[in-house]
Amino acid sequence: MRTQMATEAGRTTAPSEDRALVGPNLLAVLDGVTAKPENGCEHGVGWFADQLAAEILRVAHLEPAEGLRKAIEQAAELHSGTCDLDHPDSPSVAVAVVRIDGDALRYLVLGDATVVVDTKSELRVVSDTQTRRTAGAKVADVEHALTGEVPLADVRRVAILSDGAARAVDLFNLFDWPQALELMSANGPDDLIRRMRAVEKEDAKAVDWPRAKISDDATVVYLDR
Ligand SMILES: [Zn+2]
Incomplete structure (x- = not known):
């Protein structure tokens, strides 16, 4: 198995929050939800994304939902003494985790990150763009994650994308998902981001493709078997 990743900040003036x-058996993408000025946390979304990412890796031996619960608990403990974690705008991230567990590939999606699983018999595209639920300070949110598994032997390739990268397909329609996977297989995931940035640049006033952010932080983790 071969894993490639590509990530690029949406703007040159601010660090990426993707x-x-x-890891050895785990792939994940986290995408920090843009912080409101008042959010009860003195650390910020980038800090929270870093802590949660570290905790997710630490519990990579657990199945994804159990692992994410644990990771949220641990990350919350790191700032429960200094910050108001009951604040409705407490820092949070969209997160997608893919874990290889023996002969199964398990996935979890909480928020608008996307997991694409291409198997011998089907293409699964998993994302929650509707409920606006994310991984923040509360373990209970994990109940709303989309989860599933497929036999590892059937898996051909997997891609995990933040919404800033998935919009190459679901907003700009540069390709459909099978074509996007073909492109990544041939040229690597950075080519998907490069082509999308070219379109975003051409439509710099968001006329042809109305969108809140001209360019968003874009991240892809791509696994090929
Ligand atoms: Zn904090």
């Missing part, structure tokens, strides 16, 4: 993880 994070990508590649």
Whole structure:
């Protein structure tokens, strides 16, 4: 198995709040939800994304939902003494985790990150763009994660994308998902981001493709078997 990743900040003036993880049995993408000025936390979304990413990797031996619960608890403990974690705008991230567990590949999506699993018999595209639920300070949110598994032997390739990268497909329609996977297989995931940035630049006033952010932080983790 071969894993490649690509990530690029949406703007040159601010650091990316996306994070990508590649562990021995676990791949993940986290995408920090843009912070409101008042959010009860003195650390910020980037800090929270870093802490949660570290905790997710630490519990990579657990199945994804159990692992995410644990990671949220641990990350919350790191700032429960200094910050108001009951604040409705407490820092949070969209997160997608793919874990290889023996002969199964398990995935979890909480928020608008996307997991694409290409198997011998089907293409699964998993994302929650509707409920606006994310991984923040509360373990209970994990109940709303989309989860599933497929036999590892059937898996051909997997991609995990933050919404800033997935919009190459679901907003700009540069390709459909099978074509996007073909492109990544041939040229690597950075080519997807490069092509999308070219379109964003051409439509710099968001006329052809109305969107809140001209360019968003974009991250892809791509696994090929
Ligand atoms: Zn904090």
